[in-house]
Amino acid sequence: MNRTTLSLIAGATALAAVTGFASLNAPAASGDNTAKAATQQPVERTSLLCPQPSTSEIAETAYTSYTPVTQGAADSGKAELQAAALESADSASGKKTGKKTVKPALKPAEPGKPATGDGSGAEPPALVGTAEGKFAPGWTVQETTAVAAGTGRGLLGTNCTAPDTEFWFPGVSTATSRTDYVHLTNPDDSAAVVDVELYGKDGTLKTTVGEGITVQPHASEPILLSTLASGQQTDLTVHVTVRSGRVGAAVQALDDKIGGDWLAASTDPAGSLVMPGIPKDATAVRLVAFAPGDQDADLKVRLASPSGLITPAGNETLHVKAGMTAAADLGDVTRGEAGSLVLTSTGTSAPVVAALQVVRGKGSKQEMAFIPATRPVGARATVADNSSKGTTLALSAPGQSAQVKVTASAGSEGGTAATKTYTIKGGTTQDVDAPVPAGLKGTYALTVEPVSGGPVYASRTLASAQEGVPGFTIQTLPDDRGTVAVPEADQDLSVLLKK
Secondary structure: OOHHHHHHHHHHHHHHHHHOOOOOOOOOOOHHHOOOOOEEEEOOEEEEEEOOOOOOOOOEEEEEEEOOOOOOOOOOEEEEEEEOEEOOOOHHHOOOOEOOOOOOOOOOOOOOOOEEEEOOOOOOOOEEEEEEEOOOOOOEEEEEEEEOOOOOOEEEEEEOEOOEOEEEEEEEOOOOOEEEEEEEEEOOOOOEEEEEEEEEOOEEOOOOOOOOEEEOOOEEEEEEHHHOOOOOOOOEEEEEEEEEOOEEEEEEEEEOOOEEEEEOOOOOOEOEEEEEEEOOOOOEEEEEEEEOOOOOEEEEEEEEEOOEEEOOOOOOEEEEOEOOEEEEEEEOOOOOOOEEEEEEEOOOOOOEEEEEEEEEOOOOOOEEEEEEOOOOOOOOEEEEEEOOOOEEEEEEEOOOOEEEEEEEOOOOOEEEOEEEEEEEOOOEEEEEOOOOOEEEEOOEEEEEEEEEEOOOEEEEEEEOOEOOEOOEEEEEOOOOOOEEEEOOOOOOHHHHHOO
16 A cells, blocks of 8 residues: 555545544455444534524524533534624625624533523524534534514524535425525535525426525525515425535524424435424424425325324325425324324335424414424434423334433533433334433533434424413434544554555
């Protein structure tokens, strides 16, 4: 093995450990220099992007940052969130008209303890965040906004997301009662060029406005979806693709009658999907799915309840035509029990993306939230901004039974961490009695780690009544990707360099 080859492998290994965005498999070599199997190492740098929370003058926004303690992580590091510039001119022109310099006072002191900040005030900006060293593995930031009145009133929450190059959002709408924005945030030093496509019940909606949108460096661009296509449609899917650069993307859905919330991106298109943690008191559940390929998808619809898998009467299957958005009203499908929706292909494994719109309350006292299809917890997942009251953790094992460890962190202002272990039977969903830190003051984080058994899916519901309206928001808990696969050398590479 020559010096050039060694340099390439060392450089690629370092890149994987720093970015945390890819796993590395070294090519096989002959002789004594064959690489061993890759091992998981903590990532050394993580980026998160938080969308602009609200333009309402009466909105109150809180941020919570948390990094779980990770074995093998660096001894030092830092994490910070900075305000992004806000573009309000024609996005296609790339012209910025203003820049906000206000940022929440959020300074994480150490892994294992949440840090909180206030993002309230007039037009708070989107945030661009970076964590390095010991703060990087599993870093999570929760943005929670309470809006007392007006369009989209209620409790809105989202996990700040990592930048990427493609996003799917089934469940958006341009109906008369809805005002939906897709927020694009660019964390990098060069401009990003983005396309936004809309798909309805009859296929692609024609638009030229959504092509080649420029998002300036370290800037955020909210795009009103109703301006991208004419006419109103209740059920749409948004596809965000990045031509150059990368962005963070999230949809803010605001309704005149049933409140508002953030819709996070669905997991990648797949033949089987899980949407965990439908509240047991949900009064209306609407499923929206989209088939991005060239084949129709026929899906079996089941509910993973506390007692097992159930097929909803009247909604046993869903047919999704290729390139089109389909929807089904499931009503009060949970019937007073915890539940997760499980979609599986009944024929060809045509991939789909999907999300649920969930409503609680009745009449004028309704509020909505979303549950996108999500990845399993994997090795570990964390959600921040929990309180002793109003927090519900749902765990689902749609296949085999699983044992799960849940850790409540120390409180942001005091309290001692606590841990509980649960067994979730195969095919069920359980709203578990999550641990709470002893002597809790402030908010805390919940970290979920499967111990044994099959895949586990999870979500957290935050509930807070707003003037009699049952305000709530739901965040899924996919794997935090806090580690990256790095190959082990079979021998000391410095010895080879001397040859």
